Amino acid sequence: MSSPQVFWNEVENYGQTLVKWNEHLPSLPEMATRHKQFCQVINAPFAAKAVADPRNITRLQQARNAMAHLWSSLNSRLEFIIAEDLSQTCQTYEDFQKATNSHWLFTSYADMLRCEQELYTSLGMDISKMKICNIGPGAMPQTCLSLRARGADITVVDLYGPACRWCETWFSRFFPQGGWKVIETGGQNIDFSEYDLIIVASMLEGRADVLRKVNETARGYVQVRSTSGIRPKSVLLSQIPEDDIKMLEDAEYVAETKPPLTVGTYSLMYKFNRQLS
Ligand SMILES: C[S@@+](CC[C@H](N)C(=O)[O-])C[C@H]1O[C@@H](n2cnc3c(N)ncnc32)[C@H](O)[C@@H]1O
Numbered sequence: 387m388s389s390p391q392v393f394w395n396e397v398e399n400y401g402q403t404l405v406k407w408n409e410h411l412p413s414l415p416e417m418a419t420r421h422k423q424f425c426q427v428i429n430a431p432f433a434a435k436a437v438a439d440p441r442n443i444t445r446l447q448q449a450r451n452a453m454a455h456l457w458s459s460l461n462s463r464l465e466f467i468i469a470e471d472l473s474q475t476c477q478t479y480e481d482f483q484k485a486t487n488s489h490w491l492f493t494s495y496a497d498m499l500r501c502e503q504e505l506y507t508s509l510g511m512d513i514s515k516m517k518i519c520n521i522g523p524g525a526m527p528q529t530c531l532s533l534r535a536r537g538a539d540i541t542v543v544d545l546y547g548p549a550c551r552w553c554e555t556w557f558s559r560f561f562p563q564g565g566w567k568v569i570e571t572g573g574q575n576i577d578f579s580e581y582d583l584i585i586v587a588s589m590l591e592g593r594a595d596v597l598r599k600v601n602e603t604a605r606g607y608v609q610v611r612s613t614s615g616i617r618p619k620s621v622l623l624s625q626i627p628e629d630d631i632k633m634l635e636d637a638e639y640v641a642e643t644k645p646p647l648t649v650g651t652y653s654l655m656y657k658f659n660r661q662l663s
Contacts, residue, residue: 390436396427397449397621404456411460414467418490425493429648433618449621457622458589464491465525469552479535479560486528494619494649499532501645502609502653509640509655511607513538517580521573521596522587525552529585531560539565541581545572545591572596578604586610588623588651597633608637610654619650626654636660 403420411417427433437446468491476482486492506513514537520530523542534540534557542553550570557566569576573596578584584600586593588611600608610631613623637656645652 390432390439390442393427393430393433393436393618394445396424397453400424401449401453401456404453404460407460408456411463414471417464422490428618428621434616434647437618437620438616443615446615446621450623450625453621454624458624461491461589462524466548466552469525469555473555477559479531482531482556482560483535486526492526492528494645495528497645497649498643498651499529501643501649503536505641505643505653505655509607511583516582517541518583518585519543519576519578519581520585520587521576522590523549523553524587525549527553527556530566531556534561534566537565541567541569543569543571543573543576545570574599576603582606584608588612588626593626594630594633597630601634601636604637605658605660607640608634608656608658610634610656611651612654613650614652617647617650617652619648623650 400420407417436442468489472482472485476485487496503513513533517539518530518533519541520527520533521543523530523544525548527542530540530542530553540557542550542557544550544553547570550568553568557568572592573586573590574592576599578600581604583606584604586596586600586608590596597610610626612626613620614625631654634656637658640655640657642655643653
């Protein structure tokens with residue numbers, strides 16, 4: 387049976403599973419098996435058809451309201467368990483990249499990063515010469531590690547101490563020569579004027595306040611991660627509200643990434659055309 391109904395049944399089912407997992411976390415192998423089953427369904431053509439149907443907009447929003455916060459908290463917890471796991475085996479960035487590229491939780495992450503690099507190149511951005519700030523990296527900072535590996539000077543900002551400790555662990559292990567900094571605070575407390583590019587994670591608390599501070603202090607590019615209704619995986623992710631985007635009133639929309647529909651997260655790129663004294 388390969389109809390949009392299969393998609394909605396699976397969304398309903400996986401929603402109930404996420405409720406149980408947030409109450410009691412099963413073993414990693416059990417979660418891996420169940421999540422792969424879910425991804426098989428939502429990566430199928432009928433899933434894209436289901437979410438593309440305008441009659442389903444409300445149903446998609448209801449599913450997202452029920453699942454996105456469950457997935458966000460589960461995702462954060464899993465990142466710490468996986469970080470603990472991978473820290474035993476990953477001595478180099480290449481080890482880390484290989485492990486995460488084949489990991490069941492990060493299946494589409496490499497595709498997302500590839501499309502972001504294509505956007506940077508199309509905008510003439512030379513990452514190796516840029517000062518970049520990543521807000522909300524978590525315990526598995528794949529984005530900013532990949533940018534550091536391409537020569538960028540990296541600052542990560544996370545309000546959660548244990549996440550910062552893991553960032554320090556990975557950066558000091560893979561890039562002992564430096565070129566990185568970890569700041570334990572909310573993004574809303576940062577002066578962004580020194581950065582050429584600011585990357586705003588999709589799962590931020592107080593995102594509007596962070597974007598307001600970006601609008602007050604930034605001078606370069608700001609990349610905002612979000613999801614959209616055409617992406618079946620968006621049932622697990624939070625879409626940036628229009629009101630949050632309006633915070634970037636002094637910035638100009640430049641472009642966005644167009645990853646395959648199997649990727650849940652895409653990025654919107656904005657640019658400030660101002661010199662700060
Ligand atoms: C789900 S996690 C990691 C996100 C994921 N690694 C990614 O690439 O999008 C989100 C992280 O953002 C941090 N965070 C949430 N709100 C924040 C804020 N306002 N400022 C800084 N960090 C924040 C949380 O502590 C958490 O570690």
